[in-house]
Amino acid sequence: MQLGVIGLGRMGQIVAGRSLEAGHDVVAFDLDEAAVATAADAGAQPADSIADLVDRLGEERRLWLMVPAGAAVDATLEELETHLEAEDIVVDGGNSHFEETLRRAEACPAAYLDCGTSGGPASAEEGFSLMIGGPEWAYDELTPVFDAVATGPDGHARMGPEGSGHYVKMVHNGIEYALMQAYGEGFELLYEGRYDLDLEAVAGVWNNGAVIRSWLLELCEEAFREEGTDLGDVADRVEGGSTGTWTVQEGLEQDVPLPLIYTALAERFGSRADERFSRRLANRVRYGFGRHHVPRKE
Numbered sequence: 001m002q003l004g005v006i007g008l009g010r011m012g013q014i015v016a017g018r019s020l021e022a023g024h025d026v027v028a029f030d031l032d033e034a035a036v037a038t039a040a041d042a043g044a045q046p047a048d049s050i051a052d053l054v055d056r057l058g059e060e061r062r063l064w065l066m067v068p069a070g071a072a073v074d075a076t077l078e079e080l081e082t083h084l085e086a087e088d089i090v091v092d093g094g095n096s097h098f099e100e101t102l103r104r105a106e107a108c109p110a111a112y113l114d115c116g117t118s119g120g121p122a123s124a125e126e127g128f129s130l131m132i133g134g135p136e137w138a139y140d141e142l143t144p145v146f147d148a149v150a151t152g153p154d155g156h157a158r159m160g161p162e163g164s165g166h167y168v169k170m171v172h173n174g175i176e177y178a179l180m181q182a183y184g185e186g187f188e189l190l191y192e193g194r195y196d197l198d199l200e201a202v203a204g205v206w207n208n209g210a211v212i213r214s215w216l217l218e219l220c221e222e223a224f225r226e227e228g229t230d231l232g233d234v235a236d237r238v239e240g241g242s243t244g245t246w247t248v249q250e251g252l253e254q255d256v257p258l259p260l261i262y263t264a265l266a267e268r269f270g271s272r273a274d275e276r277f278s279r280r281l282a283n284r285v286r287y288g289f290g291r292h293h294v295p296r297k298e
Contacts, residue, residue, distance in 0.1 A: 001024045001025070001062065001142075001144055001145055002024070002025040002026075002027065002057055002058055002062065003019055003024055003025070003026050003027070003062050003063075003064060003145055004026075004027045004028075004029070004047075004053050004054070004056075004057050004061065004062065004063040004064065005019070005026055005027070005028045005029070005039070005044070005063075005064050005066065006028075006029050006030070006050060006053065006063060006064070006065050006066070006067060006076055007030060007065055007066035007067035007068075007072075007076075007094075008028055008029075008030035008032065008035035008036060008038065008039050008066070009030075009035070009066065009068075010121040010291065011066050011093070011117065011120075011121065012030070012035075012064075012066030012067075012093075013035070013038060013039060013042075014121065014123070014124045014128075014149075015064055015066055015093065015149050016028050016039050016042065016044050017039075017042050017124070018124075018127060018148050018149050019145055019148050019149060020042055020043045020044060021148070022144070022145075022147070022148030024144070024145060024148060025045070026039070026043070026044040026045065027044065027045045027046075027047055027053050027056045027057060028040070028044040028045070028046060028047065028053075029046075029047040029048070029049065029050060029052070029053040036048075050076065050079045050080060050083075051079075051083070054080070054083040060087055060088065061083070061084065061088040061089070061110070062088070062089050062091075062141070062142060062145070063080070063088070063089070063090050063091065063110075064091040064093055064115075064145075065077075065090065065091065065092050065093060065094065066093045066094060067094060068094065069094045069095045069096045069097070069100075069242075070096075073092060073094060073096060073100075073104065074104070077090070077104060077107075077108060081108075081109060084108065084109040084110040085109060085110065086109065086110065086111070087110075087111075088109070088110035088111070089110055089111045089112075089113060089138045089141060089142060090108055090110045090111070090112050090113070091113045091114075091115050091142065092104070092112070092113070092114050092115060092166075093115045093117050094117075095116075095117075095166075095169065095173075095242070095243060096114065096166050097166065097170070097246055098114070098163040098164075098166040098167040098170060099163070101114040101133070101162060101163045101165075101166045102162055102163045105134070105162035105163070106162075111134060111135045111137070111138035112134055112135075112138075112162055113132055113133065113134035113135075113138055113139060113142065113165070114132070114133045114134060114162060114163060114164070114165040114166045115130055115131070115132050115133075115165050116130070116131035116132070116159075116165045116166050116167075116168055116169020116170075116172065117129075117130055117131075117169070118130075118131070118169065118172055119289070120289040120290035120291065121290065121291040122288065122289050122290070122291065123151075123289075126151055127148075127149060127150045127151035127152065127155055128149055128150050128151070128155065129150065129151065129155055129156070130146055130149065130150045130155060130156035130157075130165075131156075131157070131159050131164075131165045131166075131168040131169050131172070132146065132156060132157065132158050132159060132165045133158070133159050133160055133161060133162050133163055133164035133165030133166065133167070133168075134158075134161065134162050134165070135161075135162075136158060139158040169243075170243050170246050170247050170250070171247055171250075173243035173244060173247065174243065174244050174247030174248070174258065174261040174265075175261070176216075177244045177247075177261055177264035177265055177268070178260040178261045178263075178264045179214070179216055180216060180264065180281075180282045180285055180286075181260070181263065181264035181267055181278065181282065182260075183216060183217060183220055183281065183282075183285070184267075184276075184277070184278030184279060184281045184282045185278045187199055187202075187203075187220065187277070187278070187281055188276065188277040188278040188281070190202060191229070191230070191277050192277065197229070198224075198229060199220075199224045199229045200221055200224035200225045200229065203217055203218075203220045203221035203224060204221050207221060215289070216285060216289070218288075219285045219288030219289060220281060220285055222288055223281060223284040223285055223287075223288065227284060231277070231280050231281060231284060233296045233297045234280045234281075234283055234284045234294060234295075234296060234297075235280065235283060235294075235295040235296050235297050236271050236275040236276055236277075236279045236280045236283070237271050237272060237279070237283060237295040238267070238268045238271045238279050238282045238283050238286065239268075239283075239286070239292060239293070239295070240268065240286065240292070241265060241268050241269065244261060244264065244265040244268065245265060247261055248261060248262050248265055267279060267282075268282075271283075283295060
């Protein structure tokens with residue numbers, strides 16, 4: 001299959017690279033010429049503009065957008081609009097708000113698939129988890145690409161109509177906030193508690209058969225191994241918050257109580273004032289899965 005990839009940051013490069021490895025033809029574009037060159041080195045056909053990318057695709061255009069959520073998505077779609085027809089397919093793989101996705105899907109001349117993407121840059125080798133919303137025929141058509149970009153056929157599914165993919169990903173991130181908060185608080189008690197513990201060893205044992213084993217716990221183990229039990233100079237500042245805020249807002253609108261997710265979100269905002277070990281661990285764990293910048297103490 002021929003796939004156009006627009007947006008070649010860390011995640012976009014993975015989409016392009018995994019598609020190429022699976023034997024698909026990729027045409028790639030980014031405003032950063034160096035990013036385009038990187039994709040070309042991996043085997044993609046470089047494009048010097050969105051119009052050039054569209055011209056290089058066949059009659060049935062399949063495009064994957066991996067641009068930052070917000071204005072960049074709208075600007076890209078606006079530039080694409082005159083080139084698209086009803087049989088074309090656009091995948092929005094970013095962390096867009098589901099209501100924005102509904103607006104874009106309604107305005108887009110092509111079939112619109114919203115693709116919630118989990119796994120972060122750390123999943124380049126294993127593949128992503130993809131939560132996809134939009135027309136069933138478009139999902140079916142792009143299944144070979146989703147198989148390539150995800151962990152395989154079990155790593156993706158159609159959630160429902162337009163908006164549902166980003167909706168499920170939003171809630172996924174809210175759960176992620178709460179899980180990170182729970183691990184952080186538990187390890188904070190161990191760190192401040194009665195015994196002088198090797199927290200890497202604790203996490204390692206828990207990751208081997210314990211009820212609470214998980215990838216996030218593996219990233220806690222990695223953090224203690226690389227930073228030390230006291231987390232070294234990792235700062236008490238947890239960035240992010242948009243998807244958690246959206247989740248809490250949706251809970252309020254649907255009259256669904258989300259006390260754990262709300263508390264975790266509040267802790268993120270609180271990390272910009274007070275200092276806690278649990279938030280320092282959350283700061284470092286975010287690097288583990290998303291390769292996010294780790295603020296450190298000065």
